[in-house]
Amino acid sequence: MMRRRSHTRAQALAETTFHGTALTCAVLVLVSMTAIFVELVRNSRLSLAKFGWGFLTSAAWNPVTSDFGAASSIFGTLVSTAIALLIAVPLSLAIALFLVEMAHPRIARPVGSAIELLAAIPSIIYGMWGLFVLAPYMADHVQPLLQKFFGKLPLFAGPPMGIGMLSAGLVLALMVLPFITAVVRDIFALVPSVMKEAGYGMGATTWEVTRKVTLRHGMRGVLGGVFLGLGRAIGETMAVTFVIGNDHRIAASLFASGNTISSTLANEFTEASQPLYLSALVELGLILFVITFLIQIAAQLWLKHISHRLGTDK
Amino acid sequence: MRRRPSWPRKLSDVIVKVLAALSALFGLVFLAWILYVVLRHGASALSWKFLTTLPSPPGVGGGGLANAIIGTAAMTLLACVMGVPVGLMAGVYLAEFGRGNRFATLVRFLVNVMMGIPSIIVGLFVYTIMVRPVGHFSGWAGAVSLALLIMPVVARTTEDMLTLVPNSLRESALALGVPHWRSTVQIMFRAAKAGLLTGVLLAVARVSGETAPLLFTALDSPYWPHSLNGPTGNLTVTIFNYAMSPYPNWQQAAWGASFLITAGVLALTIVSRALAREKK
Numbered sequence: 181m182m183r184r185r186s187h188t189r190a191q192a193l194a195e196t197t198f199h200g201t202a203l204t205c206a207v208l209v210l211v212s213m214t215a216i217f218v219e220l221v222r223n224s225r226l227s228l229a230k231f232g233w234g235f236l237t238s239a240a241w242n243p244v245t246s247d248f249g250a251a252s253s254i255f256g257t258l259v260s261t262a263i264a265l266l267i268a269v270p271l272s273l274a275i276a277l278f279l280v281e282m283a284h285p286r287i288a289r290p291v292g293s294a295i296e297l298l299a300a301i302p303s304i305i306y307g308m309w310g311l312f313v314l315a316p317y318m319a320d321h322v323q324p325l326l327q328k329f330f331g332k333l334p335l336f337a338g339p340p341m342g343i344g345m346l347s348a349g350l351v352l353a354l355m356v357l358p359f360i361t362a363v364v365r366d367i368f369a370l371v372p373s374v375m376k377e378a379g380y381g382m383g384a385t386t387w388e389v390t391r392k393v394t395l396r397h398g399m400r401g402v403l404g405g406v407f408l409g410l411g412r413a414i415g416e417t418m419a420v421t422f423v424i425g426n427d428h429r430i431a432a433s434l435f436a437s438g439n440t441i442s443s444t445l446a447n448e449f450t451e452a453s454q455p456l457y458l459s460a461l462v463e464l465g466l467i468l469f470v471i472t473f474l475i476q477i478a479a480q481l482w483l484k485h486i487s488h489r490l491g492t493d494k
Numbered sequence: 495m496r497r498r499p500s501w502p503r504k505l506s507d508v509i510v511k512v513l514a515a516l517s518a519l520f521g522l523v524f525l526a527w528i529l530y531v532v533l534r535h536g537a538s539a540l541s542w543k544f545l546t547t548l549p550s551p552p553g554v555g556g557g558g559l560a561n562a563i564i565g566t567a568a569m570t571l572l573a574c575v576m577g578v579p580v581g582l583m584a585g586v587y588l589a590e591f592g593r594g595n596r597f598a599t600l601v602r603f604l605v606n607v608m609m610g611i612p613s614i615i616v617g618l619f620v621y622t623i624m625v626r627p628v629g630h631f632s633g634w635a636g637a638v639s640l641a642l643l644i645m646p647v648v649a650r651t652t653e654d655m656l657t658l659v660p661n662s663l664r665e666s667a668l669a670l671g672v673p674h675w676r677s678t679v680q681i682m683f684r685a686a687k688a689g690l691l692t693g694v695l696l697a698v699a700r701v702s703g704e705t706a707p708l709l710f711t712a713l714d715s716p717y718w719p720h721s722l723n724g725p726t727g728n729l730t731v732t733i734f735n736y737a738m739s740p741y742p743n744w745q746q747a748a749w750g751a752s753f754l755i756t757a758g759v760l761a762l763t764i765v766s767r768a769l770a771r772e773k774k
Binding site: 298 | 503504506507510511513514515516517518520521522524525527528531532535579580581582583584586587588590591592597598600601603604605606607608610611612613614615616618619621622623626642645646649673674675676678699703704705706709710713730733734737745748749752755756759760763767
């Protein structure tokens with residue numbers, strides 16, 4: 181009898197320990213997220229105090245005179261992300277269409293896996309390829325061609341150097357392509373086949389069914405995928421650092437070099453010697469953290485909203 | 495009533511189909527292009543010496559990256575030791591203890607958000623808590639930042655995989671009087687084994703190619719890593735530094751390192767995919 185009681189006590193202890201460990205680990209997620217925010221704020225207080233809100237709009241970046249502003253980095257981040265999405269979203273839609281509606285499963289499966297592999301290649305490899313292969317190719321072939329046809333536009337002005345905003349956007353597009361494609365593909369596959377078949381039964385072509393049934397049904401989901409791609413592109417570091425040229429300026433031309441928040445951090449952080457310089461860099465990180473945090477929250481809420489509507493929520 | 499001609503509809507259908515196929519081809523071409531470039535430049539840089547000796551100064555040929563290979567392996571392994579158990583248990587909490595409770599909903603949400611936080615921010619954070627206070631870079635800090643990236647991925651897949659296990663299995667164990675912790679470890683883990691392993695492998699694959707979080711934490715070093723208590727050489731930061739240098743032999747070494755990283759990450763990814771497919 182005694183033995184049995186101690187046995188149950190040991191069991192209860194084990195149970196409590198297990199539950200406690202699991203809870204602690206869950207709390208750790210909460211703690212790390214909070215700590216990231218608190219530490220970034222704490223370490224950027226010098227810069228926060230000195231520049232205030234003006235930090236966001238000032239284009240200055242001068243370590244010698246200790247005058248810092250985030251405008252050029254924010255501008256570069258937004259422009260390179262916009263280029264990436266402009267290229268990647270239509271491509272992802274077309275690829276998902278090909279994989280779900282057109283290709284024979286025997287082709288769709290390997291092609292789909294290959295597209296997914298694009299997501300597995302590390303960022304720094306995209307950087308190596310971008311710097312040593314894509315940039316010279318852009319400078320020799322693509323950019324002169326663009327200038328020949330649209331040379332009067334300020335967007336394509338300046339010497340074709342290969343590196344710069346356009347190349348950075350293109351590399352980013354390749355990097356987010358698999359993520360958006362995966363979401364869109366799932367959304368397309370979720371559209372009830374009765375609805376598509378009804379369309380085909382009326383004599384509609386594949387394109388008509390896609391446009392009027394599949395896309396209309398899955399539009400909100402596609403937007404969720406775009407959000408995810410946006411979140412990825414905006415914080416991408418190494419690939420962009422290799423090809424964007426790393427120059428603190430705001431230029432109208434897509435051929436000009438620029439910088440993003442993350443590329444500035446990657447390039448200058450270990451060289452920052454004065455406390456204010458370091459603080460300004462950490463504040464850049466804080467801005468990026470807040471932006472991606474908001475995007476993630478929007479994306480999560482949106483996807484949750486959709487899956488409720490499509491009735492696929494767990 | 496006149497019939498609308500059908501050729502414009504058919505033509506637009508054909509055009510769209512061709513465009514879609516071309517887009518898929520576009521993606522494949524870039525994948526092949528990147529892999530080809532890494533293979534061509536990387537293979538010529540590889541040699542036995544490359545894998546077993548220390549880096550050589552610029553201009554002097556023949557050096558290797560043995561220290562960086564060891565550093566990357568050590569930090570990734572340590573990151574797994576720290577990140578996988580925490581992620582696993584957080585996932586267990588979400589799937590087994592936190593159903594429908596508000597705290598679990600918050601944590602689930604944060605896990606998803608945390609997966610989307612740029613890795614450079616994680617590096618910055620670890621710099622502020624582990625490098626700045628002690629005044630020097632360290633391999634430990636590098637491992638911690640990688641662990642922070644592993645944690646949410648493992649938590650998320652663990653929760654997903656445990657949720658997929660049929661509830662009847664859980665209930666029958668509890669009905670037999672098996673304590674909750676034993677049913678989780680001995681029954682749920684076993685049922686979800688392949689899925690859990692896939693999650694861990696994918697997390698490791700993702701993290702072993704990371705550069706940004708190591709830039710401010712482990713930094714880089716051209717010496718043998720005697721301890722992780724100082725700057726620690728690693729493949730990815732070496733690629734960054736060497737590629738940006740003007741010396742051909744360093745750039746060559748950067749390609750060699752790129753080849754090793756790409757091969758490692760792709761192998762891990764493909765193995766984990768195959769494992770996931772086998773389960774289905």
